[in-house]
Amino acid sequence: MSVGRRIDVANALALAIALTSAAAIAYACSPRTAVGGAAIAVAAPTIVEALPDGGVGVRGSDQVAVRVADYRRIASLVPEADEALAVMGMVDRLSAIGAYSRGHSVYARHLAAVPGTIASGSGVEDVLTLKPDLVLVSAFSDPGRTERLRAAGIPVFHLGSASGAAEAALAVRRIAALCGESALGDRQAERFLQRLARVADPALSKTAACYVECVGTQLFLASAGTNQSDILVAAGFEDAAARVGYRGYGECRIEDLLRIAPAVIIAPVGSGATLAGLVGSAGIPAIAQHRIIEVDAGLLSSPGVAMLDAAEAVAAGRGRLP
Known part of the structure; x- marks a missing residue:
């Protein structure tokens, strides 16, 4: 940015700093939160930024900045966004949520008051009918629909592809900041990470x-x-796959599990019997010793704040292992 440009946005930048200064101080003093003994980097403190027209906004994962405003008719196509708004007590800002959140979210009871439901496969016209003042999308949303909503004058914020606790905390902060509630988002994000760090029983060893x-x-x-x-x-285990060089999510074979040799397997409910019945699986320590923790599939796959509930469920399952 040129010197002249910096002068042009000075007032807006001052407002942005005012909105985030308290959070910046807190995060600068404590830049990392330990989760299950492993340090997870906390997102950079600057969430709100100056816009060219003098306003302030939050930049999405698609690099499009959306103006900060008192949004009261949010249409959310992102389950983890619904969870974040629920834990922050901001459900009243939602005008519609997706069918998955309506029927399967661990926070479904809190989200029951949201009036509208966006059916799977809904088109642009269906969303426009809801008269939203903001639409939340993710990496799994149809990019063509996002473009058409923006062309219709609707602000659309892209939350990206959440992948872990740090990203979940960042989503909380972004959503709150968009609604002018930066301080609330910072508090809730830090609380989420701190609670996640306390799930594991420190008296137990880090079993692979x-x-x-x-x-x-x-x-x-x-x-x-x-x-x-x-x-x-977070539940107190060591990631056995990461220990031998695996990373990310993808298809694997029995040979991979024999190489990883986990003492415990975490799996969706109903997977234990399937795993035990696979040819060659008896050589996997967790299967040979019947040490499989089964947890609700939706909970385990949540990339949002419901990760805390999932970690607590896994930790509880550890106590029931033979």
């Missing part, structure tokens, strides 16, 4: 575990850089 998902006859592994990995680490 991994997350495995069965889809028909296919196996999928989630390791470092995923919400499932952060969940099992």
Whole structure:
């Protein structure tokens, strides 16, 4: 930015600093939060930025900045955004949520007061009918629909692809900041990370575990850089797959699990019997010793603040292992 440009936005920048200064101080003094003994970087303190027209906004994952405003008719196509608004007590700002959140979110009871439901496969006209003042989308949303909504004059904020506790905390801060509630978002994000860090029983050893998902006859592994990995680490386990070089989410084979040799497997409900029945699986320590923790699939796959609920469920399951 040129010197002249900096002068042009000086007032707006001052407002942005006023909105975020308290949070910046807190985050600068404590830049990392330990989750299950592993340090997770907290997002950079600057969320609100000056806009060219003198206003302030928040930049989405698609690099499009959306103006900060008192949004009261938010149409959300992102389940983790619905969870974030629920934990912050901001459900009254939602005018519609997706069908998944309506029927499957761990916060469904809190979201029941939201009047509208966006059905799977809904088009632009369906969303416009809701008369939203803001639409929340993610990396899984149709980019063409996003462009058409913006062309119709609707602000659309892109939350990206959440992948772990730090990203979940960032989503909380972004959503709150968009609604002019930066301080609330900062507090809730820090509270989420701190509570996640306290889930594990410090008296227990960090047993090697991994997350495995069965889809028909296919196996999928989630390791470092995923919400499932952060969940099992928060519950007090060591990520066995990350220890031997695996990262991310993808298809795996029995041979991979034999190499990883987890003492415990974390899996969606109903997966234990399937895993035990696979040829060669008896050589996997967790299966041979019947040490599989099964948790609700939706909870384990949540990339949002429901990760805390998932970690607590995994930690509770550890206490029931033989």
